[in-house]
Amino acid sequence: MTPPPCRLYVLPAAAAPTAVIMRRGPSVWWHLLTWDLEAGELTPGAWLRGMLYPERSAVSPDGKLLGYFALGHGRHPWDTYFAVSKVPWLTALAAWHTHGTWTGGCAFAADNSLTISASMDKRPFHGRYPYGVTVGNLPPTLPGAAGTARDHRGRLLVATDQGEVKIVEERSGARVTIWSRDLNGLTPDPVPSPRWARAW
Template sequence: MTPCRLYVLPAAAAPTAVIMRRGPSAWWHLLAWDLQSGELSSGAWLRGMLYPGRSALSPDGKLLGYFALGHGRHPWDTYFAVSKTPWLTALAAWHTHGTWTGGCEFAADNSLTISASMDERPFHGRYPYGATVGTLTRRRDGWRPLTGASGLLRRVQPGGEHALITARTGSPHYLREDAEGGRTPLPEAAWADWDGRGRLLVATHQGAVKIVERRSGTWVETWSRDLNGLTPAPAPSPSWARAW
């Protein structure tokens, strides 16, 4: 069986993340990941196409900006939307003129910048924090260009002496850098990042999510969940996810 594919969007200012899971190939599933308790909460299932690299989570982790290709009629064929995590019920949606979009960024006050060829006004709902069409900084939170290495990004461990290194574009690959500059490849990582406590978060090529911590000089896996084997079970979003 082909493993599911995983992409994680961590919140910048809260101990939470959203997991975007693809599998079977026509289906996407969203899960909220509580990084304090380790609890996973299932959300929306979508039969269509999502673009995790063009999506973003608000700083508090409560809102998701996403680009989708649906199988609906115009204007729901290609659109950018904002929803409450981990659901995809659009509270505001803008029609995009084809599939070109660079993604989005939330500011600290939840105002939104969207990079896309799209209508400036939403065709559905409203966005109370303000949204503009503009240019993105294209910078993942905490990641900075690696000095002397074109195309690589480095992220220092919060409160620690280690770092992660990855490529800016192309197939994801990650290295863990120790305090002395030694680098260890992380071949199982389809995605990796630090949480606010300096723990290493990993989504693997084999369809699992993990938390790895530094204990007594050794990296120890302290939590994991295998997300393979989930069966599509679309359901209506709860009432709190359908209104501001």
């Protein structure tokens, strides 16, 4: 029986011709590689037996640092944590304990300052990060919500587990629904795309 193919995730640097490949497989094993996009060369790095979350990870603009979220098999505080390492390694130069897996991810600014959206400790339990870190709040959980996010005005956009979308404002400690639509009644009705959607 042929083993299933590995899963690959690519995190490109914003200002350098490099990317990080996060490779999963076999099973709970992860492997990091640096991808030199100009030379077409791969440099192997760390292997981890645990769980990485590529969609919650980021590469610094210069491609030298990796901010990553990991669920390990270690003891507290290494059970769930955010860390920053040098690419393509996972050796934590700074690490923050997270309170479970309720995290939104991280992002680097041009000066390598880091914003992490997570339910986590504000100070690292391991090492330090010299470029500055902002720990952002995640949207609150709401009863019956399948997912929440904040819009450009800070309002909550809520998708409920009952097939409804809402805009919710927080006013004087209360949450007020100011708009909602039930999407359960939609039925398939394929139509050709409009002209404006067919060309640049």
